Amino acid sequence: MAASLxxxxxxxxxxxxxxxxxxxxAAFGLLAAQRGLKTLVVSTDPAHNLGDIFAVHINEEGELAPNLWGYEIDPAKESSRYIAQIKEQLKNVVSPVIMEEIERQVEAAYSAPGSEEAAVFDKFIDMLERLDREFDLLIFDTAPTGHTLRLLSLPELLAAWIDRLIKQREKANRLLAMAAVGAPDLKDRANREDPVLSTLKRRQERFGRARDFLVDSQQAAFIFVLNAEKLPILETKKALSVLKKNHIPVGGIIINRLLPETAADAFWSQRKRREAECLAEIERSFGDLILARLPLLPDDIYGRAALDQVVALLARQLAA
Ligand SMILES: Nc1ncnc2c1ncn2[C@@H]1O[C@H](COP(=O)(O)OP(=O)(O)OP(=O)(O)O)[C@@H](O)[C@H]1O
Ligand SMILES: [Mg+2]
Structure with a gap:
């Protein structure tokens, strides 16, 4: 399984x-880059620390290592950029009066809850479009589970929203054509030549393509990281079932921060016993998905030397 990743x-x-x-x-990104893949690690977590791990300051997008780049998406900035871009696209094609109404609608739609995620998702589609041209592999470092799963269910929500807008627009065009001349052939022409409608349809196609990509097990895979503790196990189970429901392919799980065997005193022996129980449960529940088991290292993983330790551990296990 690991090889096909x-x-x-x-x-x-x-x-x-x-x-x-x-x-x-980050470790996967380095491994991929070392294997010769042009790799972009994208962080969608509002609290960024991707650059921190490499001890590099990436101002939005920057190089982390040979063949490896990082991109930190700023959801708030992306959201306002997204609104501005939609307005700009429409400004050139509609009258100022209609523009005012559209601006109101766009503002309302994108100040609603979830709007930042929508903008992040749009950015994600931008990234997909850079694949092949600039990169061989995209690695997404996502925010904690709940947030990410919402992000992945967005194509459907956004598609439904755009679908509604398209229907409204078509209806308005129909009424307009009928009111103007009453000639039925004008109805189709109004729809065909409506720039707002074609902008909406382009967006709809974009979301459709992203959705197709996400469910394609040849192209995309979701990897869960967890610790051998009760709550991460429960959350992983829940997340796996949500992904299954959404037909999003799972590439495997990584068990991180396993305690060393040399637990001497009673406290650590107790913790190690508890961990062994959790590990047994992980193996029972998703044994065939395990890609790697990583030990708890003595220091935080900060800077290349520390990260290289993780890369070496991962490389050995993924090859096994
Ligand atoms: N195997 C390990 N050994 C020692 N420290 C580790 C290990 N894995 C992660 N850490 C440390 O644990 C902390 C959390 O790790 P990391 O930031 O990768 O988690 P995260 O899941 O991305 O967190 P968040 O949900 O906040 O984004 C960091 O300080 C990191 O250096
Ligand atoms: Mg993180």
């Missing part, structure tokens, strides 16, 4: 807060 175009790293998603995404 390198054939993918996009890998998504998910999991509960603090389990090691960013660390694993």
């Amino acid at each position: 390198w054939d993918k175009k996009a890998l998504f790293f998910g999991g509960k807060g603090g389990v090691g998603k960013t660390t694993c995404a």
